[in-house]
């Protein structure tokens with residue numbers, strides 16, 4: 044059975060939309076950015092590492108999907124906010140501006156390791172200090188790249204998206220389906 048190497052409930056929910064049976068495992072990885080590493084190289088490296096680690100952990104039998112999402116603004120990677128000050132710093136960059144969400148998905152099986160990289164442009168309205176405070180207090184930003192979830196309360200901040208909505212949430216469905224089809228898993 045296909046394995047999703049992710050602790051994210053959002054990725055599991057998205058994968059359900061492809062109607063392929065799967066089980067979920069969580070893996071622990073060092074997610075630090077290497078010095079001089081480009082954001083797109085970073086998300087690809089992590090998605091591949093998650094798939095590879097899952098493949099090893101599950102005994103080199105079942106195919107494994109891994110994915111990674113980063114919010115990139117002015118070529119800076121905005122990870123998960125460490126505290127409220129960190130969140131405010133991120134939202135100061137995102138407010139009234141455009142950024143890119145980069146998501147990579149990787150599939151490891153006995154046919155090898157393949158990946159796809161998906162880039163999506165997202166625009167935010169000007170977010171007021173009161174809205175930032177309200178949003179932080181909601182508890183939603185804490186476990187999310189860039190400190191927001193487009194599928195949740197932050198949907199109201201998004202004025203425009205060009206690219207893949209499912210990729211912004213965490214798993215690009217079209218590209219994931221393509222990877223699975225290539226390996227005859229869908």
Ligand SMILES: Cc1cn([C@H]2C[C@H](O)[C@@H](COP(=O)(O)OP(=O)(O)OP(=O)(O)O)O2)c(=O)[nH]c1=O
Nearest residue numbers: 049050051111112187188191192193211212213
């Ligand atoms: C930008 C954005 C991110 N996110 C989430 C997707 C990912 O779960 C998270 C990005 O962090 P990731 O490190 O990609 O993933 P994760 O740590 O949550 O899960 P795992 O490594 O176990 O697969 O942010 C949203 O849910 N909505 C959004 O709009």
